[in-house]
Amino acid sequence: xxxxxxxxxxxxxxxxxxxxxxxxxxxxxxxxxxxxxxxxxxxxxxxxxxxxxxxxxxxxxxxxxxxxxxxxxxxxxxxxxxxxxxxxxxxxxxxxxxxxxxxxxxxxxxxxxxxxxxxxxxxxxxxxxxxxxxxxxxxxxxxxxxxxxxxxxxxxxxxxxxxxxxxxxxxxxxxxxxxxxxxxxxxxxxxxxxxxx
Numbered sequence: 001x002x003x004x005x006x007x008x009x010x011x012x013x014x015x016x017x018x019x020x021x022x023x024x025x026x027x028x029x030x031x032x033x034x035x036x037x038x039x040x041x042x043x044x045x046x047x048x049x050x051x052x053x054x055x056x057x058x059x060x061x062x063x064x065x066x067x068x069x070x071x072x073x074x075x076x077x078x079x080x081x082x083x084x085x086x087x088x089x090x091x092x093x094x095x096x097x098x099x100x101x102x103x104x105x106x107x108x109x110x111x112x113x114x115x116x117x118x119x120x121x122x123x124x125x126x127x128x129x130x131x132x133x134x135x136x137x138x139x140x141x142x143x144x145x146x147x148x149x150x151x152x153x154x155x156x157x158x159x160x161x162x163x164x165x166x167x168x169x170x171x172x173x174x175x176x177x178x179x180x181x182x183x184x185x186x187x188x189x190x191x192x193x194x195x196x197x
Contacts, residue, residue: 006141007034007096007118009184014097018072019113021065026110027101029076030062031089032176037122040138041177044084045167047134054104058162058169060176061085061133062112074098077115085136086127093117099179104172105194114176137167144181150190160190 021027033042042061049055061081070076078089087093096118101111128136144162152161154170161170162177169177174192181187182197191197 006180006184007036010034010096010116010180013183014099014116016097018074019098019101020072021111026107027065027073027076027113028063028110029065029073029080029113029115030060030173030176031077031081032060032114032116032180033081033087033089033093033119034117035119035122035124035138037119038138038140039142040140042085042136043139043167043169043173044128044133044136047130047132057171057173058167059173060114061087064110073113074115077113077117084129084132086129087124089117092121092124093119099176102172102175112172116180135167137164139164139169141181141185141187144177144187144189148189160192162189 043058044061046052046054046057046059061084062077063080065073065076070079074095081087081089094117096116099114101113103110126136147162147164149163150160151158152163154161154168159170161168161174175195178189181189
């Protein structure tokens with residue numbers, strides 16, 4: 001299945017409004033960036049940092065909402081992507097919309113909004129911020145099933161994951177990716193314990 005099909009189907013499941021965080025709890029946003037030429041989605045590996053609860057994990061570019069800096073959570077995803085991989089999503093991509101927020105298992109008080117983008121440029125120059133990410137890759141959508149493992153031991157828990165060399169996509173990133181693939185192209189990945197379907 002081509003990522004152009006995913007893009008057209010994503011338009012029907014995303015919300016168009018740019019969510020603004022409330023003061024009730026913490027907010028963050030990630031950018032799910034689709035490269036239609038490569039039929040791929042951008043994934044990074046977080047740099048090892050003992051003070052980061054997601055140290056070494058695979059993730060979409062993203063981070064916490066900054067009051068007084070970001071007007072909404074889409075701006076958070078755009079700012080964090082610029083900081084982490086050097087892409088300016090305002091000019092380099094089209095915002096398709098956002099998905100409902102999810103929370104990571106180890107931080108249920110944080111609501112994370114996935115903002116979905118389709119690249120305009122097929123071969124963007126990336127500038128990886130090594131403080132944030134140790135590496136990035138374009139994950140080919142059609143190749144995902146061959147990397148899926150069902151019971152990967154991650155931080156003492158058995159979880160489904162996508163394992164590519166030293167990069168393990170699990171938890172919140174896996175759940176976001178799983179939802180997108182299921183709802184757009186019918187690719188069904190194994191359920192994470194926190195999935196509600």
